[in-house]
Amino acid sequence: MHPNKLRAFWAARQGLLECDTHLSPETVLEQTGWARSVGGVGPYLTLFTRAGLTRPAIDRAVAQLQIHELPSARGCTYVVPRSDFALALRCSQGFGDAAEVQTAKKHLGVTDAELDRLGRNVLDALAGGALDPAALKDRLGDLVRNLGPEGKKRGVTTTLPLVLGSLQTAGEIRRQPIGGRLDQQRYAYARWADSPLPEFTLDAAAADVELARHFFRWSGPASLAHFQAFSGLGVKASKAAVAPLGLLPVSADSPLLALPEDLDALRAFVPPETPVYRLVASVDALLLLRRDLALLLDPADVPRVQQIGGLQDLPSHAIVDRGRLVGLWEYDPEREDIAWTSFVRPDAALRAEVERTAAMIREHLGDARSFSLDSPESRKPRIAALRAG
Structure with a gap:
């Protein structure tokens, strides 16, 4: 199968060939996948590129719990639609915070009894309303133990984050963004009285199967290794998760697998000509x-991307055309515009899309950080490189 057709099918499955302005934030995330949240612009751009949604509508959806940032696949945080809250929480269990708890118990003298006592007191403290970590720590006093230099070396300074993480994955509390914005990492914690997790009937193995079903519906053809990296599951668990799906190879010699109905859709798919x-x-x-990234690049562009950051993660935001990676960009808040470079000859349509995105960022966001520690100052070398082509 020609790579252009496969890439365009991936883009279609991701909602990147048509911007459907009738879709709600919840529906976009149900159809195209959970939006990775690392304190940057990612969730806003996910919803803008697919449905033209801007910050006011997205923040309202967050405030109304139609979408929410939760610990999810492999313990990482994603913005998730309400219909998947319980699945995301179940798939987060055993990762991330659980590993930190095990480290603290093994190396820092933390006990289950200590964490259980602190957890009960956290829930009591939140009974009167949401609190940020500083206020919680003040309220809890000596119940929060400083883990000293050894804890700092292992990335766990006190016992409070251990308990907050565990209570989140258990669905007992939820972390809500202060000010309602998804592109920052300032949070308060609240009791989750109507958490969906107690009513969720899937055990861990069944949840893995449902996660695999979601993944291949969102992604289109992908390999077992792709699913394994997304889910955080081992090889054996990944194979068990996909076994009930009846996946079929795209071709006899391809590692890419697809749901049977997607394989038929792929064969009938005709990519846009423009x-x-x-x-x-x-x-x-x-x-x-x-x-x-090699799957999304033309062969001639592979060496260029390898030089700037490798073929797994990009150092800057991406410009794509029908699923093909054709450029990179950064927002320059000093000039209030986008610095960009393309691997293809720029045309009027590309320039218009750059300006459309820049206008949304100027009006609604003010910046487009990749992640929480990204800043205009740290971005200057990348902006200069992009302007230089």
Whole structure:
């Protein structure tokens, strides 16, 4: 199968060939996948590129719990639609915070009894309303133990984050963004009285199967290794998760697998003849579901991307055309515009899409950080390189 057709099918499955302005934030995430959240612009760009949604509508959806940032696959945080809250929480269990708890118990003298006591007191403290970590720590006093230099070396300074993480994955509390914005990492914690997890009937193995079904529906053809990287499961568990799906290879010699109905759709699919440019985040699902940039590049562009950052993750946001990676971009808040470079000859459609995205960022966001520690100052070398081509 020609790579152009496969890439365009991936883009279609990701909602990047048509911008459907009738879709709600919840529906976009149900159809195209959870939006990776690392304190950057990713969730906003995910919803803007696919449905033209801007910050006011997205923030309302967050406030109304139609979508929410939760610990999810392999313990990482994603913005998830309400219909998947319980699945995301179940798939987060055993990763991330659980590993930190085991480290603290093994190396820092933390006990289950200590964490259980602190957890009960956290829930009591939140009974009167949401609190940020500083206020929680003040309220809890000596119940929060400083883990000293050894804890700092292992990335766990006190016992409070251990308990907050465990209570989140258990669905007992939820972390809500202060100010309602998804592109920062300032949070308060609240009791989750109507958490969906107690009513969720799937055990861990069944949840893995459902996650695999979601993944291949969002991604289109992908390899077992792609699913394994997304889910955090081992080889044996990944094979068990996909076994009930009846996946079929795209061709006899391809590692890419697809749901049977997707294979029929792929064969009948006709890519657009003219470019369909989109400016997406560096953690967009088109890139992140596979983390295999070589599949999205023309062969001539592979050496260029290898030089600037390798073929797994990009150093800057991406410009794509019908699923093909054709350029990179950064927002320059000093000039209030986008610095960009393309691997193809720029045309009027590309310039228009750059300006459309820049206008949204100027009006609604003010910046487009890749992640929480990204800043205009740290971005200057990348901006200069992009302007230099």
